[in-house]
Amino acid sequence: MVLVREEIEKSTQKLKLVQHLDKKDELYKNLSLDFASFISEDIKKREDIINLTAPTLEKGEDFSLLLSAKGFGGAKSHKGVHALALKVDESLEPIVFEQGYENDFFVDTAKAKWTNGLFFRSPKSEKTNGSLSIVLDGENEIIRNQIIFSESSQTNFLFTTKKPKKSKKTITYTEVILKKNAQVNFQFLQDLEIHSSAMNRFFFQIEEGASLQLTMLGSSGVGYQSRVLVSLEGENANFDFCSGIKGSKEEQHDYSVEVYHRAAKSNSSTKVFHVLADKAKANFQGLIQIEKNISNCEAHQKSRTLLLNKGAVVNAIPKLIIKNDVVACSHGASISKIDDNQMFYLMSRGLSQEMAEQLVIRAFLEPLLGRFQNSSYVGKILENWGLSSYYEGEDA
Amino acid sequence: MLSIKDLCVSVEGKEVLKGVNLEMAKGEVHAIMGKNGSGKTTLSYTLMGHPKYVVTKGEVLFEGKSILDLSADERAKLRMFLGFQYPVAIPGVTVAQFLRSAISSVRGSEVPSKDIRKLIKKEMLELDIPDSFMTRYLNDGFSGGEKKRLETLQMRLLAPKLMILDETDSGLDIDSMKKVAEGIQNTRSQDTSILLITHYQRLLDYVKPDFVHVFLDGKIAHSGTADLALRLEKDGYEWVRGL
Ligand SMILES: Nc1ncnc2c1ncn2[C@@H]1O[C@H](COP(=O)(O)OP(=O)(O)OP(=O)(O)O)[C@@H](O)[C@H]1O
Ligand SMILES: [Mg+2]
Numbered sequence: 001m002v003l004v005r006e007e008i009e010k011s012t013q014k015l016k017l018v019q020h021l022d023k024k025d026e027l028y029k030n031l032s033l034d035f036a037s038f039i040s041e042d043i044k045k046r047e048d049i050i051n052l053t054a055p056t057l058e059k060g061e062d063f064s065l066l067l068s069a070k071g072f073g074g075a076k077s078h079k080g081v082h083a084l085a086l087k088v089d090e091s092l093e094p095i096v097f098e099q100g101y102e103n104d105f106f107v108d109t110a111k112a113k114w115t116n117g118l119f120f121r122s123p124k125s126e127k128t129n130g131s132l133s134i135v136l137d138g139e140n141e142i143i144r145n146q147i148i149f150s151e152s153s154q155t156n157f158l159f160t161t162k163k164p165k166k167s168k169k170t171i172t173y174t175e176v177i178l179k180k181n182a183q184v185n186f187q188f189l190q191d192l193e194i195h196s197s198a199m200n201r202f203f204f205q206i207e208e209g210a211s212l213q214l215t216m217l218g219s220s221g222v223g224y225q226s227r228v229l230v231s232l233e234g235e236n237a238n239f240d241f242c243s244g245i246k247g248s249k250e251e252q253h254d255y256s257v258e259v260y261h262r263a264a265k266s267n268s269s270t271k272v273f274h275v276l277a278d279k280a281k282a283n284f285q286g287l288i289q290i291e292k293n294i295s296n297c298e299a300h301q302k303s304r305t306l307l308l309n310k311g312a313v314v315n316a317i318p319k320l321i322i323k324n325d326v327v328a329c330s331h332g333a334s335i336s337k338i339d340d341n342q343m344f345y346l347m348s349r350g351l352s353q354e355m356a357e358q359l360v361i362r363a364f365l366e367p368l369l370g371r372f373q374n375s376s377y378v379g380k381i382l383e384n385w386g387l388s389s390y391y392e393g394e395d396a
Numbered sequence: 397m398l399s400i401k402d403l404c405v406s407v408e409g410k411e412v413l414k415g416v417n418l419e420m421a422k423g424e425v426h427a428i429m430g431k432n433g434s435g436k437t438t439l440s441y442t443l444m445g446h447p448k449y450v451v452t453k454g455e456v457l458f459e460g461k462s463i464l465d466l467s468a469d470e471r472a473k474l475r476m477f478l479g480f481q482y483p484v485a486i487p488g489v490t491v492a493q494f495l496r497s498a499i500s501s502v503r504g505s506e507v508p509s510k511d512i513r514k515l516i517k518k519e520m521l522e523l524d525i526p527d528s529f530m531t532r533y534l535n536d537g538f539s540g541g542e543k544k545r546l547e548t549l550q551m552r553l554l555a556p557k558l559m560i561l562d563e564t565d566s567g568l569d570i571d572s573m574k575k576v577a578e579g580i581q582n583t584r585s586q587d588t589s590i591l592l593i594t595h596y597q598r599l600l601d602y603v604k605p606d607f608v609h610v611f612l613d614g615k616i617a618h619s620g621t622a623d624l625a626l627r628l629e630k631d632g633y634e635w636v637r638g639l
Contacts, residue, residue: 348471349472349501350469359497
């Protein structure tokens, strides 16, 4: 069924109603139309999008919209386009999330009240060339995303939310499944306006043999609260996480990364970096949980903090619930300050105090920043962090 | 060029320099030799402006102006250069990135940014430094000798007027020593001055000093010409005490 303009308009009106319906099936049906309503004219004109259809929903599916496109490159949300699914040619299978959040206010809110979101599914066994970049409009308040990386697909996924124009509170809830043997490099970048705050919830379900490299970078607003839940559900599932936070003034960042090993031989590595100035505060909680009957897992967690002055505070709370004996686990937290001798060395070569400090901070963050391929977006976030000068011109 | 008057310095509450006096004119090479722990590195750090080294008395003039209130980067911009005895490792910063920042900070418009790469390349070739150094992290995992060659490269790139070289010759193999000594000797000119801190005569064979000073207990105990270094090599330092 190809949507025509009237239908799009009709469905927009329906949106107001469906949010209050409690009959689930009805809700889902209408949600799919709701998504369609966001497709704007200019996306229809885009050459790389060859087919625009709204399929009938299968039971068990939350929502879906199909949009076939030639190739993956450069898909971005346009103004007024709130959902995109690219190049999904296969027939739909039900999306089933085995685990998830319980009693999380922001997740519940996002599920009930979302107004914007992304549905994406990569085709089976397909490899994306370059990075698939999705930019979500920062003006939207409640965002819900569902992303499926199909079996044996290989994807570089760059997911960014644009900086809002004025102070905003944003809630995002993102559910991601990596099907069997999917290989994904997922980067989440959030650029917040200085008076804004964000509550982010992520749920990653990683199936057998699938591997997720996840990197998160956020610029600071007044509040940043995030929870990342990871469920390793098949043997040899692999999760490799790295994130960075820069806090200054009186900002507070609360976040947690919870990794559940639910299958044997699954691996996880969590590394978080904090750079804290002034009276900034970061509260980090890391959980690793391995059940009794799950053997041969490897799980590591590390928190590294650079305190720029005395007033800044970090609380890194590791929590390991390991009920199996055949595991390799570690956790560690380090706190350091800027090294006088490094500063003197750099300054003796003409670098000003400020430049030298920036360089030392950059060096501290290198394991994190090294994961990005000089994206201009990362440059912008670093600029907000006061670290701009050394991101450009990285050539050797 | 450099005038040090009755310089007293404390570090971590301990008095290390106890009245150093030294005059260096333009074009001169001075060598400082002396026992371990006598305060040679402390002098070099103080001259370059390490904030931990507190001047409690005395004066240091560079080209006639007091520099004691200047920060290390300001001194670098006046074209003072310190070759470190123990160069500091900064994992996460690549050598290339660091050299470019240093050159543009110190030399500014003198070297347009498009020429920086060429300049680095040329000096690396002269000093026999492999390209692979550039993408490595600064002094991280470098061998002792490699670090010293990197210090020499920086000295060449920053075109200093005054070079303070703190044991830049130690840890070098025979070929590297020759390269480094050539690098220093080529920088020597009527407009530059060099303060060589060393334990060995060998460097002084290549870079012949105009004056040699013996450092003992935080001050210069004795001064002489190039021959003094030969006597020190033969007889050690104790005889100086008796003078
Ligand atoms: N940062 C510091 N903290 C504590 N003591 C210091 C510090 N720097 C220097 N000192 C002390 O000052 C004295 C002089 O040290 P310095 O490094 O200047 O000696 P040196 O002449 O360079 O010795 P070497 O020939 O071994 O290089 C030593 O006793 C040393 O322990
Ligand atoms: Mg020394």
